[in-house]
Amino acid sequence: MQISRNWLEEFVEIKFSDDELCNQLTMLGLEVEGFSKFKSKITGTDTFIKLDLTPNRGDCFSVLGVAREVAALNNLKLRLPEIRKIKISAESPIEVKVSDEAPIYSGRYISGLNLKGKVPPLIQERLKRSNFKSIDPVVDITNYVLLELGQPLHAFDSQKLKGNLNVRFAKEKEQIELLDESSIKLSKDCLVISDETKAVALAGIMGGADSGISQVTSSIYLESAFFKPEYIRGRARRFSLQTEASTRFERGVDFKLQRFAIERASSLIFDFLGGEFAPVQEFKKNSSIPKDLEIKFNVDNINRSLGSSFKTSSVKKVLENLGM
Numbered sequence: 001m002q003i004s005r006n007w008l009e010e011f012v013e014i015k016f017s018d019d020e021l022c023n024q025l026t027m028l029g030l031e032v033e034g035f036s037k038f039k040s041k042i043t044g045t046d047t048f049i050k051l052d053l054t055p056n057r058g059d060c061f062s063v064l065g066v067a068r069e070v071a072a073l074n075n076l077k078l079r080l081p082e083i084r085k086i087k088i089s090a091e092s093p094i095e096v097k098v099s100d101e102a103p104i105y106s107g108r109y110i111s112g113l114n115l116k117g118k119v120p121p122l123i124q125e126r127l128k129r130s131n132f133k134s135i136d137p138v139v140d141i142t143n144y145v146l147l148e149l150g151q152p153l154h155a156f157d158s159q160k161l162k163g164n165l166n167v168r169f170a171k172e173k174e175q176i177e178l179l180d181e182s183s184i185k186l187s188k189d190c191l192v193i194s195d196e197t198k199a200v201a202l203a204g205i206m207g208g209a210d211s212g213i214s215q216v217t218s219s220i221y222l223e224s225a226f227f228k229p230e231y232i233r234g235r236a237r238r239f240s241l242q243t244e245a246s247t248r249f250e251r252g253v254d255f256k257l258q259r260f261a262i263e264r265a266s267s268l269i270f271d272f273l274g275g276e277f278a279p280v281q282e283f284k285k286n287s288s289i290p291k292d293l294e295i296k297f298n299v300d301n302i303n304r305s306l307g308s309s310f311k312t313s314s315v316k317k318v319l320e321n322l323g324m
Contacts, residue, residue, distance in 0.1 A: 002130055003066055005047040006040070007148075011067030012076050018047045021070070025051065028069045030060055038129065042122050048129060058229075058251025062150030072321035081148065083260070084267035092278040094221050095164045101191055102167040102203060103288035104226035106258040108266060109158060109278040111219035113138070117273045132244075138213055138220060141268045143244070151253055151261035152245035154201060154223040160211045161221065163196030167203060174199055177209040184239045191231050193223070204232040204249035205241060222269075224262035226255045226289075255290050258282075 005021065008014060014021060022032040033050040040046045051066070059065045064080075071078040092109035118124075119140045127134060132143050142153035170186035176199045177183045184202075186192065191203035200211040204227040213220060229252045236246035262280055269275060299312045 001051045001053055001061060003049050003051060003063060004126060004129065005049065006043040007063050007126060008067050008070070010081075011064060011079050012071040012074075014070065018049075022049060024070060024073055025049070025066070028073060029054070030057065030066065030069065040125060042125060055251055058248060059150070059254065061248050061251065062146075062148060064149050068322060072318050075317070075321070078321070080260075081264050082267065083263045084270055086266060086270050086277045088277060088279050090276040090278040092221075092281055094158065094161065094281075096281070096283045097164070097166040097168075098283045098285045099167045099191075100285060100288040101169075101231040102225055102227045103285040104255060104258050105167065105283045106224040106262045107165075107281045107283070108222045108262055109219070109281075110222060110266070110269060110275045111158075112276040113218055113220065113269070113273050114275075115213070115215055115217055115273065119144070119268075119272055123268075136213065136215070137273055138217075138269065141265055141272070142222075144268070145261055145265045146244060146248070149257060149261050149264065150248060151224060151257045152204070152248055153261060153265055154207050154245075155213055155220045156200065156207070156211045156223065157213045157217045158219045158221040159217075161195045161200065165200075165221075166194050166196075167225070168192060168194060170199060176200075176202060178202060178206045178241075179209055179212050180206065180241075181209060182239070182241075189231075190235055191227065202235070202239075203227055205236045205246045206243055222262055222265060224258040224265075226253060226258055 018035055022035055026032050031052040033052050035047050035049040038046045038048055053060055068078055090111050096105045096107055098105050115136055117137055119137050123144050124134055127143060130147055134140055138155050142155055146152050169188055170190040170192045172188050174186045192199040193201040193203055201207045227249050229250055232246060232249040236242050259280060299310055299315055303310055
């Protein structure tokens with residue numbers, strides 16, 4: 001993963017050198033493969049840091065995740081992106097049935113979009129430097145939020161959906177054509193999003209071609225969901241797919257991030273594409289949502305093991321800064 005220092009600095013104030021930043025990231029367990037300078041016409045001189053993240057650090061597959069680590073290490077304040085308050089002027093025609101495997105699904109219906117609009121040069125530049133191809137303004141925004149927060153999003157053309165949505169397992173040999181134009185036959189352990197007639201997305205991996213947005217799309221249904229990693233892991237590779245979404249869902253996405261991510265994407269859509277917004281819908285199966293774990297530790301034992309002299313208050317502060 002490649003990350004921009006200037007983008008990081010929107011989340012946390014960094015006053016030390018690139019070398020020191022890279023040293024800190026390495027010390028945090030985020031291996032730095034190298035960094036390079038880049039002259040941006042928009043943000044000035046920037047540094048792009050290439051990280052080789054291990055599978056257990058799914059929490060750092062985003063600018064927010066890396067910034068959180070830097071902020072906690074240096075006892076700095078973590079800043080979050082602004083969420084615009086959007087006037088509600090539409091009503092969603094869609095409901096979603098969730099499952100044990102996908103216990104959280106945030107959705108938002110948006111109509112009256114102008115897909116002839118463009119995202120600003122800053123977003124275009126950051127996507128390009130992160131090796132994301134610009135597709136259309138809605139997809140560009142969802143990709144931008146994925147890079148920024150680590151939460152994959154998907155936008156359906158709502159006019160192509162038949163009725164409500166359902167998160168379910170595929171039927172044996174159920175067929176779906178994906179956005180990359182590949183047609184695959186699914187097995188019963190593949191999780192899909194379906195409308196009332198057929199599967200419209202391979203959950204956590206890629207959307208379906210039949211419900212994808214195009215230049216004539218005027219209304220969308222925006223998805224921000226939590227899929228349990230064990231039900232996504234291995235499915236993409238089975239079909240020779242590896243997407244930015246599957247990379248994150250396989251490793252585990254923060255199950256408290258879905259609403260914030262959809263509101264962040266909504267803010268950007270509102271600013272650059274306009275539209276009429278229905279309220280954010282939250283569909284949950286509470287009995288299947290992961291629970292926060294209580295971890296008991298003894299600071300004296302930690303200090304004896306490490307030869308350190310941490311105080312309970314400082315350990316507590318670091319853990320709180322990491323969102324624990």
